[in-house]
Amino acid sequence: MTVTTVNPPRFAKRRRARLPFTVQLALFWLLAMVICALFVDLLRPYPITQMNLSTRLAPPGTPGHWLGTDELGRDVLSRLIQSVRSSLVIAFGATLLSAFFGTLLGFMAAKFRGVVEHVVVMLADFQAALPFLIMSLAVLAFFGSSMLLLVCLMGFYGWERYARITRGLAISASAQGYAAAVVQLGAKPSRVYLRHILPNVASTLIVSMTLTFPEIILMESSLSFLGLGVQPPDTSLGNMVGFGREYLTTAPWIMLSPAVVIVLTTLAISLAGDWLRDRLDPTL
Amino acid sequence: MSPLLEARDLVRIYQTRRGLLGRPSNVRAVDGVSLKVRRGETLGVVGESGSGKSSLGRMLLGIDTAQGGAVYTNGKAMPVFGSPEWRSLRARIQMIYQDPLAALDRRISVAEQLREPLDIHRIGDSESRMARVHEVMLSVGLRLDQADKFPHELSGGQRQRVVIARALMTEPELLVCDEPVSALDVSIQAQVVNLLADLQHDRGLGMVFISHDLKVVRNLCDRVAVMYLGRIVEEGPADTIFSDPQHPYTQALVSSVPQPGRALKSRIILQGEPPNPGNRPPGCAFHPRCHKAEDICRHTVPETRSAGVECRAACHFAGHASLRELA
């Protein structure tokens, strides 16, 4: 008895709630991060490479260096703001790339079926057979690391999710539905896919992007942590944690502040994404 | 003058296989169907589910390619599906769907959906397109204030009117309607059928009306083709088919339509299992359910023969029966 009664009321309550407090907090945090990324030059108190050997390893709370300084006397807060920008830019660019290619491949599989579909499935199998971190490590080490390559590489993350979704929805729409009806009106495939199917799957795609985005942030941070992502003098969140690791015993703040930002950002996106999913597409 | 639409010996075979490496087996969904639709004429295609009537409709529209035989419109062969010629032919051949909600893009307003065929075929400028949208909306009985509504804000009958209006935008010569009223409430069915009848009458449309509902077909159609397991078993003028059916299957179907003044017990109740296209009986496909079946039916496929004025039927006993009754 207990079993059957718990589920529906909880769902209903969650759907009706306008904007839960946690989601408000999450959105507020994300807004702050985006502002950091947009106005780096105004917000940053010091240039990120400015060293001051007289104030090396200053603890948080030191006047002028509210989050402390690192082993070379560089301001942690300034580097943190810069890092937020790098990580967000990479994750944002990569999410768009992966959504674009995934959707394209999904549509192609749905349109042409047959061989094309088999090739897409094979690519997805391939992606599933290699942990993404390992594949990226190999590629980055051998092509050298650059911002552009990093974005492109991260752009391969999660494409199969979009491809699976768009393929399924496009096939069902073309089999019997509005898409088939528009074809029957004499529309070209470009009109059918871009004007009709794409807007209809857009909300599902956006929800998927909120799933992929934090995962890409984590993937980029992991690579940078291993020293194979963003390279000095540029800085990113993972890269700060990686270098801060050397000073774990003497100056844990170097590593802790970027770590907290990573965790809070992925948490905020997940919360906002869950909420968005409940609103837009409860089936996912 | 060549007929508006002509089909000759159409064949459509579906391959089904169990599993990736399974042995494929063929299902002949449509098996040698020939028919003609003249300008301004309505042809009803009647049959149970699985009789191949929807497959036939898709072939007549050129959505599915015929594996045998050919479709001609105005004497010209049907272009390949998706080719520019096929697409431009859509301005003259249109379709009405069973489920109007599924056939409409639920993100786009009624007016935009209606304007789309004109956009696609580049007919007129934006002003004349809007004028045409309003004109057609009124002619199918929609109100102009419904132009900005979305499909889910309309009732089932109104949605079907939108679908009909969209099909009429380019002033086609031929409409193929696949079960256009079976998803609607009975009370609304009559309105939509009347609308179709009026449009057909006013505009001289040719129409193929696919349905399992004999009442509707009887009200709307000039001629009727009865399908059973992929073949036309009887075809003729609607009046003749309903008053003097030749094929036992048609007789059973006609007798199942309740009519005032006729006792229910004169109904012919079909025996046996409903037809399965994957497992077609030898001889006359209808023989396992036929109350007249004799030995010949079990091994010889009946030829389609003439049975009265403009009538043809595929039964060994067609023609004889009516003669016997006359005598």
Added chain:
Amino acid sequence: MIRFVTSRLFRAGLTVLSVMTFAFVVLRMSGDPAQVLLGPDVPQNVVQDFRDRWGLDDPIWRQYLSYLQAMMQGDFGLSMRDRSPAIDLVMQRIPATLQLTIPALILQLAFGIPAGIYAALKQGTLADRSVIVAAIVGFTVPSFVMGLLLVLIFAVTLGALPSGGASSWQHAILPVLTMSIGGIGVLARFSRSAMIEVMGAPYIRTASAKGVSWSDVVRNHALPNAAVPIVTIVGFMVGSLIAGAIIVETIFSWPGMGRLLIVSVTNRDLAVVQCILLLVAAVMVVSNLTVDLLYGWLDPRLRQTTSAH
């Protein structure tokens, strides 16, 4: 069923081949191994000798074919640093990696699944909420942050456990914890939602309505049906464990395959990187295949439909 298995085996083989091709293309085309390994100041005849031995002057398709042939014979080439077979180098490191991944997988299964199922049965209680919070933590805290936090707490502050190395079993505690915490959270969250979905299904309501006792409903109807999606996610966990091993071994200076990969990648030691790539791919393909077969065994409906695609 045989047909299902053969089609899966065929796909698995195809996947392994595509990974081999990927490894070959990326690693060979990205640079000249001779130049990288020998440096710019080496005499020409030494470079030529090296190129001949590695077949680097052959056309690329010859290199590819001889590469595939070598793979078939289990010859993954020599490590360019110390001229020992790459496969031996990798094999030496595998036990160390298994010492971390196997206990971590066991911990994940032993805690994640029961916690998720328990939370699903006690929806809305404190226990349920803790599982949800733990799952969110598991998802949002990356393993390198988790590892460093554990070091900060248990090694630096408390001084209770060693922060790196592999000389005793105590050294394995923090790495194994780091690898399992995230997975426990993910698995708990997934098991919870799978179980909740199953408990809402009509056949569960039917069984309860028939008067079957609650524990029998859970044991005989809910659990077997929830097992299907849970098995799928376990397949994914294997991949994230392998990826996690790379980071965890780096943090804790654990002499496993992950560290070897990072070192080889930094030194551009082609043979070793290829060997590890293919080994990981093989493990993943085998685990995905196992999941697929388990799936077919747990849910007979899927045998027909999945093989049709």
